[in-house]
Amino acid sequence: SQELEQSPQSLIVQEGKNLTINCTSSKTLYGLYWYKQKYGEGLIFLMMLQKGGEEKSHEKITAKLDEKKQQSSLHITASQPSHAGIYLCGADGASDYKLSFGAGTTVTVRA
Amino acid sequence: GAGVSQSPRYKVTKRGQDVALRCDPISGHVSLYWYRQALGQGPEFLTYFNYEAQQDKSGLPNDRFSAERPEGSISTLTIQRTEQRDSAMYRCASSPQTVIGEQFFGPGTRLTVL
Numbered sequence: 001s002q003e004l005e006q007s008p009q010s011l012i013v014q015e016g017k018n019l020t021i022n023c024t025s026s027k028t029l030y031g032l033y034w035y036k037q038k039y040g041e042g043l044i045f046l047m048m049l050q051k052g053g054e055e056k057s058h059e060k061i062t063a064k065l066d067e068k069k070q071q072s073s074l075h076i077t078a079s080q081p082s083h084a085g086i087y088l089c090g091a092d093g094a095s096d097y098k099l100s101f102g103a104g105t106t107v108t109v110r111a
Numbered sequence: 112g113a114g115v116s117q118s119p120r121y122k123v124t125k126r127g128q129d130v131a132l133r134c135d136p137i138s139g140h141v142s143l144y145w146y147r148q149a150l151g152q153g154p155e156f157l158t159y160f161n162y163e164a165q166q167d168k169s170g171l172p173n174d175r176f177s178a179e180r181p182e183g184s185i186s187t188l189t190i191q192r193t194e195q196r197d198s199a200m201y202r203c204a205s206s207p208q209t210v211i212g213e214q215f216f217g218p219g220t221r222l223t224v225l
Binding site for chain 2 (some may be wrong): 040042102
């Protein structure tokens with residue numbers, strides 16, 4: 001299974017500031033998924049990356065997968081209180097169905 | 112449309128009791144997954160179904176854990192003779208395809224074993 005490390009473990013950002021979360025794998029990533037978790041709710045799918053060098057954006061969130069497909073970053077521009085939550089990266093390996101997740105990054109946005 | 116639903120949302124039980132956790136996937140979704148999430152950790156894979164067939168149960172911790180999906184829709188995760196270490200959030204996810212792709216997660220069942 002994939003071993004995924006996320007950094008930082010938590011961060012506090014002032015509203016309007018940018019933030020970046022990293023996800024590093026011990027093995028080559030076949031598919032990298034970013035989810036957001038809010039208390040009392042399920043995991044909300046954000047983006048999926050598959051190709052080396054791929055970059056996707058949705059609203060103010062941008063995710064990238066490096067060329068070697070072992071590291072991904074999630075960048076939020078001009079953070080808002082609605083961006084607060086736990087961000088999880090998940091990855092599938094050669095098995096094609098199991099997702100392995102990192103421990104998550106807790107984001108707090110201060111007004 | 113309706114998303115993945117799980118019931119109960121919270122379950123408190125005494126050690127040694129059996130519990131059954133239910134997952135109702137999105138209608139028409141072929142694949143169904145069970146994960147367990149400890150506090151401060153990401154979800155950990157337990158088992159997976161394509162239609163009614165259990166494809167992989169390698170993530171089930173021991174033989175007290177079992178899962179079924181008899182008609183290829185609703186699934187039940189059963190934990191027999193619960194122990195305190197079984198306390199966790201149990202999450203269900205479904206997917207419209209049989210290979211990897213976006214998984215839609217339910218709100219989870221918070222299990223507490225006293």
